[in-house]
Amino acid sequence: MKSGGLVAVPDRGGDGAPILDEAEGESFAMLQPFVGIVLGDSDAQESGTLYITTRRLVWLSDRDISKGYAVDFLSLSMHAISRDLEAYPSPCVYCQIENGDDEYCEDDEDEEEDEVANGDANLSKIREMRLVPQDPAVLDNIFQVLCECAALNPDPQGEREGEGEWFFNAEEVMASENLERGMEGLEVQDSRFEDAEEDPEDE
C-alpha cells in the first residue's frame, strides 16, 4: 500500500462519523470532539471532531458536512505535543506528513493538472498539521493513541526487498565465492572453445 499523504474526506456515514474500511479491519480507536485543525503554515483554525482509527487519523469539520481530512499512519512520519505557547499560541498535537510520492516525482505535472481541476490536490503538498483540542488535558491521550495506532501500521515488508543484496551468514558468502571459483574452473577446463581463441585472421 502506498502512503498517500493528506487526503480529503468529503463523505461521512449516517451517524456523522467517518466511513470505515471494515473489510480491511479498520475500527475506531478514539473519538475526540472540539478539536481544531490547522494545515501547513495557515493561521486558519477550523473546529471539528477528531477520529483516530486503527489505520488513519480523520478529522471532520463541524461546520461543513462535506469537509474533512484524513492521513493514514503510513504517511504520518512524526507526531508530537506542543505546549510552548511562545512558539505556538495554543497547546496542540503537531504532526508531520509525508507523501509516498515525494522521493520519486517532485513537481509532478499531473499534480499541477489536478490542482486546476480540484483545489484539494493542494492537500498532497501539506507537510505539517496541528490538532488543537479545546481542552488541552486531552493532548496526552491523543498523543498516546496515535503512538499505539502507528505501531499497528508498520510499512509493508515488501518495500524493504530489493534495497540491496545482503549476505546474512558466512555460508552464503562462501557459497557465492565458491560459485565464482566454480565458474572460473569451468572456463579453464572447458575445451570446447579452445580453438576459438583470438585468431587475428578472423578479424
Added chain:
Amino acid sequence: MLFFSYFKELVGKEVTVELKNDLAITGVLHSVDQYLNIKLENIKVVDEIKYPHMMSVKNCFIRGSVVRYVQLPVDGVDVEILHDATRREARGN
C-alpha cells in the same frame, strides 16, 4: 532484531535522529519498538531556523520508516559487544 535490541540499550541516553526529510532531532531516547518507531523526550531540533515549528515541541514519536540515521553517544557504543552481536546475528539466529 539486532538494531531493536541494541537501541533498547540506549533508552535514557541522548541520541540524534536524522529523518529522510533532513530534519535532525536531538533528544533523550524514551522508547523504541520492533519497527524502530522512536519516542524522544526533551527534544531539540538541530537546525531550528529551518524548522521553526518544531521549537514548540518537547517530545515526539517518529515513525521508524522515516529514520535515515541515528547518531549515538560515544559512550553508548561498545564496539566489542556490537561486533559480537553482529556476528551472532549473522550466524543466523
